[in-house]
Amino acid sequence: MKLFVFCFFVIANISNNGKASLESFAPSSDTNFLTDTTHKSDKSCHRPCKFNVKPRRCYYNFEVEPSIHDDGPALTINGFSPGPALHACVHDIIIVQVKNKIPDQDLAIHWHGLEQRGTPYMDGVPMITQCPINYGSTFKYAFKVSSPGTFFYHAYSVTHQSDGVYGSLIVDQPQPLEPHSSLYDYDRSQEHTLIIGARFPELLSASLNVINDIPPSSLVINGDVKGTKIFVMQSYGYRLRLINAIGLECPILVSINDHLMTVVASDGKPVQPVTTAAVKLYPGERMDVVVRADQTSGGYWLMAKGESACDNLKARSMFIYSGFNYTSMLEEVPSNELNYDSSSVITGQKLLSNKDVNIANKIKSFYLGIDKNAIKVKDEDLDYRYTSDAVPKKPTYPSVLSLTDSVVQINGKNFLFPNAPLLLKPRDVFNHIVCDVGAEEKHYDVQCLQTLKTTNEEVELILVNEGFNSNDSYTFHMHGYGMHVVASWQSPAGLPLSRKEFEKLDRDGLIVRNLQNPPIKDTIAVPNKGFTIVRINPDYGGTWLLECRSCSLTLPVAILISTPISLPKAVVDTLPSCGSYKPADVLLH
Known part of the structure; x- marks a missing residue:
């Protein structure tokens, strides 16, 4: 009987794995x-x-x-x-x-x-x-x-x-592994996760107006403008998970009337706890906060207020003590004023990592100059073909440039998506579209596949929002790797910052890098006329974007960080093949 059961088990497993699949x-x-x-x-x-x-x-x-x-x-x-x-x-x-x-x-x-x-x-x-x-x-x-x-x-x-x-x-x-579990009594992630989004007056994906921004009409929390409820018991502490899921440049301020919040994690990584009345989350950023229900039993408003593209938009949730009849809050119109001092607002880049790290003092740095540039083109220069169809004989420009005055760029270039999936089919990607980060001036087109090749060695990225032609701040997201945010600064005088001026500040020792306990983040803000410096340790392979998703809906703003990796042929063969698919670059963003 045992022999029969064993044979049945082996046959079942062979049958189950007879067809190759990604799993x-x-x-x-x-x-x-x-x-x-x-x-x-x-x-x-x-x-x-x-x-x-x-x-x-x-x-x-x-x-x-x-x-x-x-x-x-x-x-x-x-x-x-x-x-x-x-x-x-x-x-x-x-x-x-x-x-x-x-x-x-x-x-x-x-x-x-x-x-x-x-x-x-x-x-x-x-x-x-x-x-x-x-x-x-x-x-x-x-x-x-x-x-x-x-x-x-x-x-x-x-x-x-x-x-x-x-x-x-x-x-x-497991709860014993949570570094700040002593600060709260309940972590009900299913009920206490607040994901903040934006609603628009029309479907952006169906709009023919791809150039001019269509501003959002409202903010929503868990898909609702005002109906989300957080139930708590008096004297207990609760872990709330806040997510800014807005794709545009919409920082969100979050506060709870008469309650303080203790930040315990940012972008999924634990931080040294900081107590505040309000936090700010940039697009794509997450924060975990602990709130103790230590006020008079009743109902309070959690307020989310938008800035920049979401300016003057608000959404709210109910913070309700057990036993309180919240029906009276349904018709209540909360004050538009948020009860906190703006100077006390906590952002993720102000936090400190929960553990000290070992970061080298001197490593190879790459300068990423960010600004909005006007690109003058003639009608005969415009390229209405798929960008990657053929090697151009002269500098060509995407047709979208005929409809816009200026575009955000990194080192004077916009990112170009390749003609084939780079990670899976690197040999099929046209060589002439690739440009090295730091040597973009050698590439004559407005767009190129901006690539930073690494060899498993830690690198420093210096993101400078130069601000000569714009007063906007930009949010960047790093795929794959966490970033140690070692420095961030904004000109107090509101003056543009050139590469030459930044390098002088650095040589004079006026830029202080936190190499002991910088926060580890995947989403960072680069202030206008200022900079943010990050360290990345590419200790595993892949092709990963560092991108400003909210910078443009038309011409992508990103660089690619490529770390050597060898994918099994069986995996590559199992994944779908693009065949002759060549999407217009504008459709990918």
Whole structure:
């Protein structure tokens, strides 16, 4: 009988693995990766995380399509915006099958903040890590969540994200491993995650007006303008997870009437606790805060106030003590004034890492000058073809430049998406479109594939928002790697900052770098007429974007950080092939 059972087990496993699939390939030596240890019939992965328990596979199906809501049209995931809240324990495997039902448009889903160690082909950047998901097609994402924290997912396209394709992703770990668990009594991530989005008067992805910005009409928290409720018991402390899921340049101020917040994590990484009355989150940024219900029993307003592109927009949630009848708050009109001192607002870059780090004092630096530039072109210079179809005989310009006065650039260039997925088919990418970061002047076109090649050595990136032609601040997101934010500064006199002036400040020792306990972040703000300096340790391979998603809907603003990696042929062959697909560059952003 034992022999029969053993043979049956072997045959079953051979049958199950007879057809090659992405789930068959482990990206690391972890033998538990993609091993189905789910015992519950509902495949739920939202549960208390425990020690010495094998990871689970967490299955989700996404259907992304246009829908009509009470307040107008939206792009939804399974009929909802935000989409499903994903919960997992560290080392679980998340498997999401995405079907694109947006007519005549391509799609990709980015898992914001996840490192994708061993699975760089799951980062969700079209023509860099994958082929776009065409209308009517399906793509399966499968990756291990290797670190705990507050993350979220969104469509890679800013217009799709703005139209509603986003949702929360929370990765928990056993409670004893949480460094600040003594500060709170409850971490109810399913009820106390607040994901802040923006609504627009029309679908951006359906608008023909791709040049002039269409301002958002309202802010929403968990898809609602004013109805989200947070229930608490008096004298207890609660961990709230705040997510700014807005694709445009919309910093958000968050405060709770008569309550203080203690920040315990930023972008999924623990920080030294800081208590404040208000926090500011830039687009894509997350903060975990602890709030103690230490006031008179009742109902209080949590307020979210927008800045920049979301100026004068507000959303609110109810912070309700147990036993309080909150019906009176439904008709209450809260004060538009937020009760905090603006000088006390905490931002992620002001925080300190919870642990000291070992960062070298002198390493190789790369200057990234950011500014909005006017590009003068003649009608005969404009290129109405697919940018990567052929080697141009003279400098050519994307046709979108005929419709705009100026564009944001890095080192005088805009990013060009390659003609083939760079990570999967590097030999198919045209060499003439590539330019090295720091040597962009050698490339004669407005756009090029700006690439910084690394060899597993720590590098410093100096992002200077020069501010000669703009008064805007910009938010950048780093895919794949965490960034140590070692310095940030803004001119108190409001004067533009050139490369020559920055280098003089640095030579004179006037730029102080925090090399002991800088915060580790994947989303940073670069203030106008100022700079932000980060250190990156590219200790695992992949092709990763450092991008300003909110800088432009037309000409991308980014660089690519490429670290050597050899992908198994079986993985590359399993992933979808783009074939002869050559999207217009403007459609990818």
